[in-house]
Amino acid sequence: MSVGTETEPWAQPILSAAEVGEFEARIFGGDETQTREWSASGALARSASSAKAWAAMQAAGRALADAVLRDFEGIGGFPKNAGRLLVLVGKGHNGGDALIAAEAILGKYPSVVADFVFVFGEPALRPLARRAWLSLQTRFPERMQVLARRGLSERVTTHQSAHLAVHGEVKRGSRHMEPKAPLACGGEAPTAGSEFFTTGAPYALCLDGVFGFQFRPPLDSGTASVLAAAGALSVGLRAAVDLPSGLGEAGAFRADFTYATGVLKREALGLRNAGRLRYLDLGFFKNANPESRSAERVITAEVLAPLRGWRDPHSDKRAQGHVFVLAGSREYPGAALMCVLAALRSGAGLVTAFVPEAFVSSFAASVPEAIWVGWPETPNGGLALEGEYLLRERLARAGEKRALVIGPGIGRERETQVLVGEVLKTYSGELPVLLDADALQPEFLEKTRGPLVLTPHAGEFRRLSAAEPSDASLRDFAQRVGAVVVLKGPVTRVCDGSPRRDSCLNRGVSGEGSGEREGASALPVYHSLLGGPVLARGGTGDLLAGMIGAQLAREPSAILEASCRAVAWHGLAAEALERAQGAETVRTTELLNYLSLALRS
Ligand SMILES: NC(=O)C1=CN([C@@H]2O[C@H](COP(=O)(O)OP(=O)(O)OC[C@H]3O[C@@H](n4cnc5c(N)ncnc54)[C@H](OP(=O)(O)O)[C@@H]3O)[C@@H](O)[C@H]2O)[C@@H](O)CC1
Numbered sequence: 001m002s003v004g005t006e007t008e009p010w011a012q013p014i015l016s017a018a019e020v021g022e023f024e025a026r027i028f029g030g031d032e033t034q035t036r037e038w039s040a041s042g043a044l045a046r047s048a049s050s051a052k053a054w055a056a057m058q059a060a061g062r063a064l065a066d067a068v069l070r071d072f073e074g075i076g077g078f079p080k081n082a083g084r085l086l087v088l089v090g091k092g093h094n095g096g097d098a099l100i101a102a103e104a105i106l107g108k109y110p111s112v113v114a115d116f117v118f119v120f121g122e123p124a125l126r127p128l129a130r131r132a133w134l135s136l137q138t139r140f141p142e143r144m145q146v147l148a149r150r151g152l153s154e155r156v157t158t159h160q161s162a163h164l165a166v167h168g169e170v171k172r173g174s175r176h177m178e179p180k181a182p183l184a185c186g187g188e189a190p191t192a193g194s195e196f197f198t199t200g201a202p203y204a205l206c207l208d209g210v211f212g213f214q215f216r217p218p219l220d221s222g223t224a225s226v227l228a229a230a231g232a233l234s235v236g237l238r239a240a241v242d243l244p245s246g247l248g249e250a251g252a253f254r255a256d257f258t259y260a261t262g263v264l265k266r267e268a269l270g271l272r273n274a275g276r277l278r279y280l281d282l283g284f285f286k287n288a289n290p291e292s293r294s295a296e297r298v299i300t301a302e303v304l305a306p307l308r309g310w311r312d313p314h315s316d317k318r319a320q321g322h323v324f325v326l327a328g329s330r331e332y333p334g335a336a337l338m339c340v341l342a343a344l345r346s347g348a349g350l351v352t353a354f355v356p357e358a359f360v361s362s363f364a365a366s367v368p369e370a371i372w373v374g375w376p377e378t379p380n381g382g383l384a385l386e387g388e389y390l391l392r393e394r395l396a397r398a399g400e401k402r403a404l405v406i407g408p409g410i411g412r413e414r415e416t417q418v419l420v421g422e423v424l425k426t427y428s429g430e431l432p433v434l435l436d437a438d439a440l441q442p443e444f445l446e447k448t449r450g451p452l453v454l455t456p457h458a459g460e461f462r463r464l465s466a467a468e469p470s471d472a473s474l475r476d477f478a479q480r481v482g483a484v485v486v487l488k489g490p491v492t493r494v495c496d497g498s499p500r501r502d503s504c505l506n507r508g509v510s511g512e513g514s515g516e517r518e519g520a521s522a523l524p525v526y527h528s529l530l531g532g533p534v535l536a537r538g539g540t541g542d543l544l545a546g547m548i549g550a551q552l553a554r555e556p557s558a559i560l561e562a563s564c565r566a567v568a569w570h571g572l573a574a575e576a577l578e579r580a581q582g583a584e585t586v587r588t589t590e591l592l593n594y595l596s597l598a599l600r601s
């Protein structure tokens with residue numbers, strides 16, 4: 001199988017564990033051979049494939065350490081003066097990644113110490129993991145301790161560079177364990193994982209490197225007991241390397257974050273015990289041949305590239321996109337304001353906002369950059385039918401680069417809903433239209449003709465599609481309505497079912513893309529892992545609607561990419577906000593202050 005992203009450098013394939021195995025064998029030249037290349041003297045034969053795999057493991061481990069340390073900023077930073085790491089190590093590359101990450105953290109912070117648990121015993125380490133372990137032992141012997149199951153015989157090696165040191169009550173140093181019985185690996189399983197751990201100071205970080213994508217169910221009870229015991233300890237951040245060990249099996253590792261190394265594995269999506277997913281792009285797909293494509297893709301920060309350069313020196317404000325917003329009601333005035341603010345802060349040249357007339361003067365006073373147009377109100381303070389002429393007048397004067405956002409805060413009043421239907425009947429097809437919030441009603445879907453973006457959260461998706469959110473139902477629905485659908489959630493998924501989409505971007509795994517319209521099953525679903533629970537507060541969807549509106553206005557002919565760009569930018573800004581201020585004490589609109597940082601990092 002060949003995977004690639006030549007025409008979409010901003011999206012990488014999501015593969016199953018089995019597909020990753022195949023892919024890895026191709027790019028690293030068959031890793032299993034390395035096992036045989038490990039000579040009795042412990043020297044690793046320097047084949048080209050092992051050098052590549054070692055380089056990839058180094059890259060993965062370091063990227064993992066960087067990502068973990070960055071995530072710590074959300075809770076005030078890594079405790080670099082007194083941090084303790086707990087590293088759970090299997091026998092394969094997953095353990096190797098964890099060991100290299102531990103080495104990077106120990107190398108950065110001289111006061112940090114680390115405890116290691118070799119779930120299958122240290123002798124079971126495969127060549128590259130062993131190489132990573134030797135490197136650690138050589139560099140930081142006095143800050144490491146191997147935790148042995150109580151009752152196992154243990155022998156401290158006289159590793160030439162190992163000096164034993166005493167940290168408080170704990171003896172640290174390079175030890176070599178000789179388990180009497182196999183640890184959690186067939187044969188006699190350890191009776192309880194808790195035998196490894198004594199209660200002590202909390203761990204800042206636990207790195208789970210027991211199993212990665214080569215995990216084969218079931219999870220044996222010995223390993224499960226070690227994972228459970230580690231799970232019962234006090235730990236600041238639980239990080240699964242690549243995949244949580246044991247995947248979704250009973251007793252599997254429960255992560256706060258899972259860091260996918262190089263390839264996002266399909267198995268991680270939807271696993272509750274994976275916590276927040278992070279994709280560490282190690283450049284594996286850079287030169288891959290795009291003869292076929294995965295139907296699931298992960299959006300990367302590359303999607304922001306067009307916003308990172310210089311603006312066209314000859315452009316005027318209309319060339320930067322004109323966003324029209326129909327939003328707000330007496331019940332939800334703030335939603336309109338947030339949507340408009342977001343459109344203004346995400347590059348739009350002009351924003352014209354139609355809001356209930358009662359709010360125009362106060363909104364104009366607080367956000368003078370927008371063109372505020374007072375819309376006649378219903379007796380309840382909603383947008384009245386009679387205001388439609390205002391939209392006609394203003395749209396007639398606008399340039400080509402424009403988009404219309406309808407929905408934030410409009411409420412469900414009948415007259416306003418009729419108005420939305422009329423607006424769609426008249427203007428859909430003339431410019432890209434985004435429907436959000438209470439404008440997401442099944443009855444409107446038949447009234448649209450032209451480029452359309454829908455931004456439902458899970459509940460709105462159910463209302464619109466009468467289906468539970470999933471990749472399959474998203475594809476079906478997007479194709480049925482002929483729209484770009486942005487299904488919002490902890491992982492936001494985007495699917496383009498519009499008939500005008502570029503067919504060469506939509507080949508399925510089979511690589512049979514032909515330029516004709518294909519079945520929904522072949523439509524790619526783009527996943528954004530960016531953001532996080534700091535976004536779980538009122539108004540973040542209104543901001544996203546404004547941001548997508550601005551991107552649509554600037555690129556009315558590339559509505560999929562415009563939507564993915566805004567989703568990623570919104571998520572990256574949220575992450576920057578969380579790193580700077582944490583997730584609890586922020587206001588929704590503060591996210592806008594981090595849009596710039598998100599572009600520059
Ligand atoms: N190419 C990439 O994308 C890159 C990948 N990288 C990293 O490598 C990781 C994959 O490493 P890996 O191939 O060494 O396998 P891993 O998952 O560590 O398993 C180790 C061994 O465990 C065993 N085992 C399995 N199930 C079991 C069970 N139920 N109970 C007991 N034992 C079980 C089985 O051994 P066996 O039993 O067959 O001898 C298996 O071979 C990947 O997730 C990522 O972290 C990065 O370095 C960057 C580049």
Ligand SMILES: Nc1ncnc2c1ncn2[C@@H]1O[C@H](COP(=O)(O)OP(=O)(O)O)[C@@H](O)[C@H]1O
Pocket residue numbers: 437457488489490491492530531532533534535536537538539540541542543544
């Ligand atoms: N736990 C979470 N992790 C990541 N993103 C989240 C999480 N919860 C909410 N979001 C994001 O926050 C936004 C919420 O949108 P929405 O529910 O429409 O909010 P509102 O209606 O209050 O504006 C979406 O972009 C969604 O993806």
